[in-house]
Amino acid sequence: MTEDVWWAVARSEEVTGDKPINIDIGDQPVVLWRDKDGFVRALEDRCPHRRAPLSLGCVLASGAIQCGYHGWTYDGESGRLVDIPNLKGEQKYPPIYRAVPFAVSEGGGFVRICLNAKAAAPVSPTTETLPLSGTENVSLSHEHLIAALFDDPALVIAIKGVHYTPYLMSELAEQNGKLVLERSCQWKSPHWPAPFSSDFPITLRIGTDPVTGETDLLLRDNAFNTLLSATVAPVPAARGVTQVRWRAKLGSTRPGLMAKMLGFGTPFRILPSVNGAALRTLKPSASIHAAALREEIRSHQAAAHNVAA
């Protein structure tokens, strides 16, 4: 797992000072909680004493986290051990007595962490907090989930009333460091079959971070009205599962019955399970170019970094 990558591992409302939560970045378990000042803290979800998950412990009034096994207590910012309650009296612990801390950044309704505790804060994370949100554990690996999103979004996301066609308005390409494509869509109302359609009423623009897979979705009609915008944050978790957090917002101008219907019920969902038969026979199309584009982006970034240095 790349150390300097910022992963959106939780929605802001999921992290509280009441109870720590556990998330994974690949095989790295992480415990998250909010301290008494409202800051999100992240440590390795493993007590260095006897390797028990710290997420099974509790958040003390001081904002520190206490392991539920033997009570070892850690400061969230530094990971330093601050107390072993059964050792009565004031104790000082050597610096090695610490849990592994991770860097934390919060913005746009997402909590992002970086496994490198000294990493610089992420560049201008989204500031607007989109009002609709959810979390899903998808039984598909991170890599395959992103590829499916490029090749057939219907396997991984559902937008109310929207049918994704196999036809792209623009193929996968690099734009401002992201992998971007725009797919033609139809409403799920009676319509001429896509292969025989001259024009399509809506499009879905997909803009994906080449490393994290964090994706901005934009559903627009042919008058360029934004019908729905969403941010989808997939994080590789244990056993090939991908944890996906998302936030979304409906556009204020949604002309037409189907567009208006987006405002009723659940307009956006991440599908928790994938149709295996459909996935197996899905032919790679847009995703074919993803690997080369990622490499290209990486080269550009490395070159820019060298110039700056």
Next chain:
Amino acid sequence: MLDIKDTAPEQDFADPIAGDPRNFAAAVNNWVPHDIVLKDAWFPLAHSFAVVDKPARRSVYSQPFYLWRENGVAVAAEFHPNDTDPTDKSDFSDAAGRYPVLEHYGYVWCWFGNPANADPAHLPSIPYLPAEGNLPKHMLGTVRFDCTAPLSLENLIDLTHADFLHADVVGDEKMDKEVVEVFYDSETITMVRRCTNKSVAPIMKWFGGVKSDVQQVRQVIRIYLRSHAAIAYGRFSPGDNVQLFHPCVPETRDRTRLDYAMNTSNVKKSNLFRYLMPKASYKVSRQDSTMTSPQSPRYMNPETRKDLHSPLDEAGQKYRVLMTALAERQARGDFAYRDNVSADCSEIIGYDGK
């Protein structure tokens, strides 16, 4: 099948705890309990009442044990009597596929190891269990731990965990003073914990008639290393003594069976504590598993990162070192018992027969 290397004992045994502190620290930190399979030991595989004419299946490190009675006498075999096509017999049973068996303390004990070395003298001493058994069934039960047996025992011997994990049953960490002492030989380790003015165990307050807010506590955990069997003896003042036999049978390297006996016959028959305390195991064991289950895979393989320790971990550290030393000695072909596990340990645990 498991191998038995059985050569003459080597006389190179050195106290692994009193030796070089660097070796001690290395053994503590190289703790991979899943790799430890100790042989030549009696395991209490079933409560006596559970062994009847119809065979019951048990296992030790996946080695099958079928237990039943023939003319009222408990027997154990490697194959089910109805198995008409048994696979190759291991070296753990005799020519007829039978294991050495003892019935004592209300348990059927089977020998895991070289049958020729089976000796009643290697049966652990449990002073507060009647030799003939016969405890009422409400004092007996079976629970399971989703972890390797040594982790379950390391958990038990460090009782500070109880103040956090089992606070709602046995009381929290609030007390004036805590002193831990550890005694050991090559086959056993004994931890004595004395707590001054400790918050009263809720189960004693609610059901045991203890009115006080604090109590004086002396808890003893004594582990018979090879048998993975522990006795947990607690004296509470005010309060009744707790007399638990806690055998952790390693059915596999990552799962543990506990056929426990909580002898509460010292408690008045009119006291609810007599009947409820043995049932607390159902709650306490699940609480333990919430920690030891995620712990267990994290101890399956060697790690470069060392665990951190506090002075309160002395017993657990010494347990690790003694287990490792015993495993290393067995790996060299030395299966001899150097200390007597069947000698009455009443004095060691502070049991006065009451």
